[in-house]
Amino acid sequence: MPDSQQEKNNSKNTLSDLKLNSSDSVENKVSTASETDTEDTVLEGNWPLTFAGKGSELFGIFIENIFLNLLTLGIFYPWAKARQLRYYYSSTHIYDSNFQFSGTGKEMFFGLAKALALLFLLNFAYETLLAGMVLDWMLILSGLLYFLFFWLLIVIASVGARRYRMSRTSWRGIRFRFEGTFKETSVLIAKGWLLTLLSLGLYYPYYRNRFQAYWTSKSSFGNIAFSYDGQGKEVFRIWLWGILLSILTLGIYMFWLKANLQRYFWNHTAYSDSRIISSLYGGKLLKETMIYMLLVIFTFGFGLAWAAVRYKRFYLGTLSLEGKIDLAAIKQSEAKLTGATGEGMADLFDLEM
Numbered sequence: 001m002p003d004s005q006q007e008k009n010n011s012k013n014t015l016s017d018l019k020l021n022s023s024d025s026v027e028n029k030v031s032t033a034s035e036t037d038t039e040d041t042v043l044e045g046n047w048p049l050t051f052a053g054k055g056s057e058l059f060g061i062f063i064e065n066i067f068l069n070l071l072t073l074g075i076f077y078p079w080a081k082a083r084q085l086r087y088y089y090s091s092t093h094i095y096d097s098n099f100q101f102s103g104t105g106k107e108m109f110f111g112l113a114k115a116l117a118l119l120f121l122l123n124f125a126y127e128t129l130l131a132g133m134v135l136d137w138m139l140i141l142s143g144l145l146y147f148l149f150f151w152l153l154i155v156i157a158s159v160g161a162r163r164y165r166m167s168r169t170s171w172r173g174i175r176f177r178f179e180g181t182f183k184e185t186s187v188l189i190a191k192g193w194l195l196t197l198l199s200l201g202l203y204y205p206y207y208r209n210r211f212q213a214y215w216t217s218k219s220s221f222g223n224i225a226f227s228y229d230g231q232g233k234e235v236f237r238i239w240l241w242g243i244l245l246s247i248l249t250l251g252i253y254m255f256w257l258k259a260n261l262q263r264y265f266w267n268h269t270a271y272s273d274s275r276i277i278s279s280l281y282g283g284k285l286l287k288e289t290m291i292y293m294l295l296v297i298f299t300f301g302f303g304l305a306w307a308a309v310r311y312k313r314f315y316l317g318t319l320s321l322e323g324k325i326d327l328a329a330i331k332q333s334e335a336k337l338t339g340a341t342g343e344g345m346a347d348l349f350d351l352e353m
Contacts, residue, residue, distance in 0.1 A: 041328040043095065046277070048320040051313045052098075053091035055306030061087055062305050078112055079105025081347075088167065092316060103168040103340070111164070112347060113338025116159075122149055155186050160342015166219065166340055175331050180218035188214055203217065205239035208230035212265050221271065222330040230268035238264060254290065256282025272330075274323030280315070288314045 034127050065080035082105040089101035159182050166176040209232040215345030216228040242257030258283040266278035288311055295307035 012277040033050055037039065042326050044324045046320055046322040047095045047318045050093050051085065051091055051309070052093060053312065055309045058309055059082075061304035075109075076105075078108030078300045081105070083106055088312070092312075094171070094321065100170045102170065103343075104162070107164075108343055111342070114339075115344035115347070116343045118153070118341075122146075122153070152186065152272045155189060156182055157342050159185050159347045160338065161346035162215075162342075163338045164340050164343045171221070172327075174222040174330055178218055180214065181219070184214070195211075202236075202294070203234040206237075207234040208261070208350065213242045216269055219302055220333065222334050224272050225329060227239045227270045228265075229270070230264060230266055235261070235264065252286075255286040257284070259285045263302035270323075271321070272323075272325050274321050274325050277320045277322050279316055279320075280318040282313070284318075 039250060061083060065083065068076040069080060069112075082103050083100075086101045089099040092099045126142065130350070153344060159178075159180055161177045162180070166178040169176045188211060192203070193213065195203040196207055209230050213228045216226050219226050238260050239257070242260060244251065245253040246257060259280045263278040263280045266276045269276045292307045292311045295303040295310070
């Protein structure tokens with residue numbers, strides 16, 4: 001009997017140990033899984049921006065777009081542009097995902113139609129007003145008013161196009177957003193150019209820096225906004241040396257000036273605990289620009305697709321994101337999808353976005 005009782009006790013102890021070991025094993029697995037999930041959502045390091053497009057694929061899109069534009073007498077243009085943008089965005093990658101563009105040809109068509117109607121009405125009103133002018137001062141005043149309205153339309157185009165383009169751009173399902181307003185942008189630009197004229201151009205770099213700060217701080221990815229910490233005096237130094245050396249080199253140094261300014265703007269742009277890093281330099285920019293032009297010229301335009309792919313691969317390849325980002329902290333921002341009228345105006349004014 002004592003032996004039997006001891007066997008029962010040993011059996012109970014064994015079962016108890018098995019339960020404890022099993023419990024510890026489950027807890028360890030949960031803990032490990034939790035740590036792995038955290039590691040997957042918190043990125044730390046350097047992630048380059050890459051472009052994986054191919055000239056042959058883009059050439060096919062170009063050819064089809066040209067054919068459909070000819071067939072529809074140009075009406076297909078907004079749909080052609082949307083297809084091209086979708087290809088560019090989907091071919092651009094960072095970390096493990098590519099960007100997406102959800103804009104449609106229909107949106108761009110109505111946006112372009114509204115922009116054309118607005119310009120037509122403006123021109124009609126100006127011509128009607130001009131017909132009734134008989135005095136020189138009235139003609140001068142009407143010309144200034146026309147210039148003012150035209151300038152305001154360009155500002156509207158810039159703000160509207162950026163709002164539209166960013167609201168249709170996403171990465172990993174999270175949208176970008178631009179919250180700059182027409183009023184704030186107009187005041188910033190008007191004040192900047194006025195001070196630039198009064199200072200004989202010396203205020204221009206300070207204006208560029210202020211504009212970059214505004215343009216960047218009003219842009220966000222999800223619920224987190226970008227930030228900018230550049231200084232006007234540093235931009236002034238880059239700009240002043242750039243202008244002087246451009247004069248001495250008969251304009252050739254302009255490539256270095258452009259690269260230096262863009263590199264400075266990018267390197268002083270941050271997102272959360274990470275910062276954008278740019279390795280764009282004038283010599284490389286000059287080389288790639290010349291290759292782009294020569295490819296287009298010597299192929300009579302047929303090499304445009306390959307030239308565009310090469311240039312995008314070069315420029316995007318100079319950018320990377322460095323630091324720490326908690327992907328779990330990035331939430332989808334409130335949907336604020338804007339119309340494409342600004343995009344249509346940007347097309348008419350040939351504004352690069």
